[in-house]
Amino acid sequence: MQGLSGKRVLITAGGAGLGRRTAESFADAGARVHVCDIDEAALGDLAAKRPEIGRSRADVASEQDVDRLFTEAMAHLGGLDVLVNNAGIAGPTGGIETLSLEDWKRCLAVNLDGMFLCTRRAVPLLEAAGGGAIVNLSSAAGLYGFPNRSPYSTAKWGVIGLTKTLAMELGPRGIRTNAICPGPVAGARIDRVIEADARVSGLPLEEVRERYLRTNALRTFIDAADIAGMILFLCSDLGRRINGQAIAVDGYTETLRTGR
Numbered sequence: 001m002q003g004l005s006g007k008r009v010l011i012t013a014g015g016a017g018l019g020r021r022t023a024e025s026f027a028d029a030g031a032r033v034h035v036c037d038i039d040e041a042a043l044g045d046l047a048a049k050r051p052e053i054g055r056s057r058a059d060v061a062s063e064q065d066v067d068r069l070f071t072e073a074m075a076h077l078g079g080l081d082v083l084v085n086n087a088g089i090a091g092p093t094g095g096i097e098t099l100s101l102e103d104w105k106r107c108l109a110v111n112l113d114g115m116f117l118c119t120r121r122a123v124p125l126l127e128a129a130g131g132g133a134i135v136n137l138s139s140a141a142g143l144y145g146f147p148n149r150s151p152y153s154t155a156k157w158g159v160i161g162l163t164k165t166l167a168m169e170l171g172p173r174g175i176r177t178n179a180i181c182p183g184p185v186a187g188a189r190i191d192r193v194i195e196a197d198a199r200v201s202g203l204p205l206e207e208v209r210e211r212y213l214r215t216n217a218l219r220t221f222i223d224a225a226d227i228a229g230m231i232l233f234l235c236s237d238l239g240r241r242i243n244g245q246a247i248a249v250d251g252y253t254e255t256l257r258t259g260r
Contacts, residue, residue: 003237005030008077008129010070012060012118013087014053015042017187018137021224022084022231023053029232031082034073036060060087060114061106070121080125081132082235085115085159088137090189091151093196104151111155115162123170131174133235136163138179138246140253148200149193156181160246167244176243178234183250184212186221218251 004026014023014035020042027033027050034054037043043055054076058065074080091107092099115136126132141149142156163179170177184190190212198208213219230249233239 001029001232001236001238003240004232004235007031007081007235008079009033009082009084009235010073010077010080010118010122011035011084011086012058012114013037014084015039015046015055017189018182018185018224018227019084019086020046022086022228024050025225025228025232026082026235027053032077034076036069036073036087059110060118061109063117066114066117066121069118070125074125079129080122081129083118083122083126083132083134084231085118085134085136087111087114087118088155090193090196091149091155093148093193093200095148095200096150099151107151108155108158111152112158112162115159119162119166123173123175126170126175127173132176133239134166134170134175134177135231135234136177136179138163138181140181140183140248140250142179143181143246143248144253148197163246164244171243176234176240178239178242178244179246180227180230180234181246181248181250182227183216183222183248183253185224185227187224190221216251216253220251222250 009026009031011023013019015037023033023035036056036058038059056069056072058069088111092103136159138159139156141153142160146153160179163177166177194208198205226249
């Protein structure tokens with residue numbers, strides 16, 4: 001894709017899943033890439049299969065870890081042109097009255113505080129490079145809400161607010177900021193979400209899975225490659241005039257109904 005060769009890219013939660021697919025796609029396009037993750041096994045597998053991609057173990061909700069991540073990433077990359085804030089957790093599943101404050105805070109800390117901590121460190125580097133791109137991972141839950149997933153949905157709505165604010169704040173400095181709002185991405189993570197939903201709702205697992213598909217106009221889960229492709233587009237020369245957008249890549253996902 002145009003304009004990605006030689007770009008210096010940092011991706012959070014890039015050891016597996018969507019983050020890894022994005023990291024590999026950037027590397028295949030000629031970019032220099034560094035990722036972080038809390039999963040040491042995933043980082044080890046990435047090191048074995050894609051040794052050119054730099055790696056750090058870091059929890060983005062920890063200010064100390066983020067500071068160390070940026071020190072290690074800059075040693076590997078020598079600067080920064082792109083930040084992909086991909087790190088996030090599903091958080092607890094259940095009605096608001098059943099949730100603990102600890103679980104609520106942890107979900108917001110990873111999904112939203114981590115984005116703040118990484119972006120705060122990235123902005124001076126992007127400005128020093130003459131401008132760049134930030135892509136924040138929100139969710140369809142940040143557009144429509146998500147019953148029994150209030151911490152997650154709250155965080156993902158917050159991501160969109162942060163994105164639009166940063167687009168106005170940083171645009172005059174040559175830094176574009178956009179959000180991606182994926183629908184349910186096929187893989188182990190959505191499988192765990194569906195299992196938790198089935199436990200809370202008391203519905204059979206396959207009925208819950210079918211409900212997720214039924215609320216999608218294309219009747220499909222999203223492939224990680226679909227999301228990675230949009231991220232690369234936004235960071236390429238083709239996306240150079242796109243700023244402040246919350247772009248759904250979801251096959252059009254309606255509000256996830258309870259099925260009752």
